[in-house]
Amino acid sequence: MTEKEIKLLEMVKDHANMFYDGHFVLMKFTGNWRACFGTPSGDCKTQIEQMVEGKTLEECLSKLLAKPTSAYDFNY
Numbered sequence: 383m384t385e386k387e388i389k390l391l392e393m394v395k396d397h398a399n400m401f402y403d404g405h406f407v408l409m410k411f412t413g414n415w416r417a418c419f420g421t422p423s424g425d426c427k428t429q430i431e432q433m434v435e436g437k438t439l440e441e442c443l444s445k446l447l448a449k450p451t452s453a454y455d456f457n458y
Contacts, residue, residue: 405421406419407419407421410439415435416433417443418433418456423453425458
């Protein structure tokens with residue numbers, strides 16, 4: 383991981399600790415990354431599609447911090 387990715391991950395962790403009881407999800411797929419705050423439940427595919435997406439880890443974490451996306455607000 384780059385220093386920037388580590389810093390962004392620390393910022394995501396801090397935000398999760400402050401607002402979501404420490405919960406966040408980060409997923410890596412073949413061609414992209416996905417992330418959200420909170421704990422998803424129910425239909426995984428539908429919820430994964432609603433997470434923020436980035437081609438790189440840095441892009442994904444930056445988007446999550448810019449627009450905090452919560453699993454608790456997902457449409458099931």
